[in-house]
Amino acid sequence: QPITTDMATLTKEIDKYAKDKKLEIETLKVREEYRKEFLGNVSHELKTPLFTVQGYLLTLIDGAQNDPKIREKYLNRANKGVERLIYIVRDLDMITKLEVGDLSLNVERFDIVELVESVFDLLEMKATKKKITLTFDMDYNEPVFVNADKERIQQVLTNLIVNSIKYGREKGTTEVSIENLIKNKVIVRVTDNGEGIAKPNVPRLFERFFRVDKSGSRKEGGSGLGLSIVKHIIEAHDEKIYVESEFGVGSEFSFTLEKAE
Ligand code: ADP
Numbered sequence: 736q737p738i739t740t741d742m743a744t745l746t747k748e749i750d751k752y753a754k755d756k757k758l759e760i761e762t763l764k765v766r767e768e769y770r771k772e773f774l775g776n777v778s779h780e781l782k783t784p785l786f787t788v789q790g791y792l793l794t795l796i797d798g799a800q801n802d803p804k805i806r807e808k809y810l811n812r813a814n815k816g817v818e819r820l821i822y823i824v825r826d827l828d829m830i831t832k833l834e835v836g837d838l839s840l841n842v843e844r845f846d847i848v849e850l851v852e853s854v855f856d857l858l859e860m861k862a863t864k865k866k867i868t869l870t871f872d873m874d875y876n877e878p879v880f881v882n883a884d885k886e887r888i889q890q891v892l893t894n895l896i897v898n899s900i901k902y903g904r905e906k907g908t909t910e911v912s913i914e915n916l917i918k919n920k921v922i923v924r925v926t927d928n929g930e931g932i933a934k935p936n937v938p939r940l941f942e943r944f945f946r947v948d949k950s951g952s953r954k955e956g957g958s959g960l961g962l963s964i965v966k967h968i969i970e971a972h973d974e975k976i977y978v979e980s981e982f983g984v985g986s987e988f989s990f991t992l993e994k995a996e
Contacts, residue, residue, distance in 0.1 A: 776944045780823055780959065788816035826960040830943065833967040840971055844995040845885045846878040847923065851911050854892045858900065867903050869896070872912040879913055879921060880995040887968045888992070894961040895925040895988050901957070902986070903929035919994045928985040937980055941966040965990075 791813040799805045832838040848871075855869045862869050881888075892911075899909040909927045916922045932940065932947060939945045944959040969976045969990045980986035 773943070777827060780944060781820065784816045784819045784823070788813045788820075791816070823958040823960075826958040826964060829964055830960050830967065833964065833971065838971070840884040840887065842882055842884055844880055844882055847881045847888070847913060847921070847992065848873065848877075848879050850885065850889055851892060851913070851923075854889060854896060855911075858893070858896055861897070862900050862909070865900060865903065866906045867900050868908045870908060870910045872910055881921060881992040882995045883972055883992050884968075887971075891965050891968050891990065892923075892925070894965050898957075898961060898988075899925055899927035899929060899986070903927045915994075916991060920991050921994050922989050922991050924987055924989040926985065926987040931982040931984050931986055932978075932980040933982045937978060940978060941976075 791809040795806060795809050795813075799809055829838075851871060855871070859869065896909060896911070903909060907928050909925065912924045912926070914922050914924070936945075936947050941962050943963045945962075946957075946959045965988075966976055972992070974991045974993070976988070976990040978986065978988050
């Protein structure tokens with residue numbers, strides 16, 4: 736077959752090739768930046784609890800172990816630090832899988848009302864410690880079936896409800912409600928009357944490692960990954976997540992799910 740490519744077509748093709756290559760390089764650059772930033776964050780997050788644990792252990796070695804009361808206190812604190820490290824590593828593992836797209840969803844039909852109730856049961860103790868009431872606002876007392884990955888949605892509910900307790904006020908309330916949205920969607924809301932989030936921080940909540948209180952000294956440390964895990968899971972389902980919050984008044988996190996027949 737004769738080669739019919741004229742000069743103009745050839746130039747066009749070369750331009751397109753160059754443009755594609757440039758885009759490819761840009762994408763690789765962005766990925767590399769992202770990877771560097773992620774690694775930087777990870778080592779920073781691990782350093783704090785590691786130094787805390789080391790601090791307690793060194794003090795014990797330096798003689799504090801001779802006082803049984805102090806010994807017990809410091810060992811417990813060191814253990815808390817190790818617990819925190821375990822949480823961080825577990826969440827990192829999850830987020831890595833979610834971001835690499837390695838985590839396939841296991842979609843099934845299940846009753847979301849029952850799932851909320853089981854998460855309430857698991858978190859009852861945690862809530863009671865802060866005298867927080869967990870309430871379920873339902874129009875009808877009947878099951879609501881959805882199609883989703885049950886285990887992952889349990890994680891979403893757990894992370895949101897744990898946050899509402901952690902950042903909730905003493906004797907406060909966490910309310911979960913489920914409503915029909917459009918024809919084949921439901922919306923699940925988790926509302927608290929806790930400390931709320933200042934406006935400038937709201938758009939950043941789902942970022943990895945973002946925390947309003949940076950000191951990390953707060954009693955209830957988390958990994959700072961909880962909400963980014965939540966967002967990934969909901970987006971993997973092709974669903975939406977929303978947040979509304981008012982500083983000093985409370986917050987509402989909500990997400991959509993596909994209704995099942
Ligand atoms: P963390 O491990 O710090 O709880 P998350 O990703 O779950 O990480 O949440 C990120 C930050 O968002 C928290 O550190 C907190 O400042 C804020 N936040 C999350 N949920 C709430 C809530 N219900 N009320 C107020 N602030 C919240």
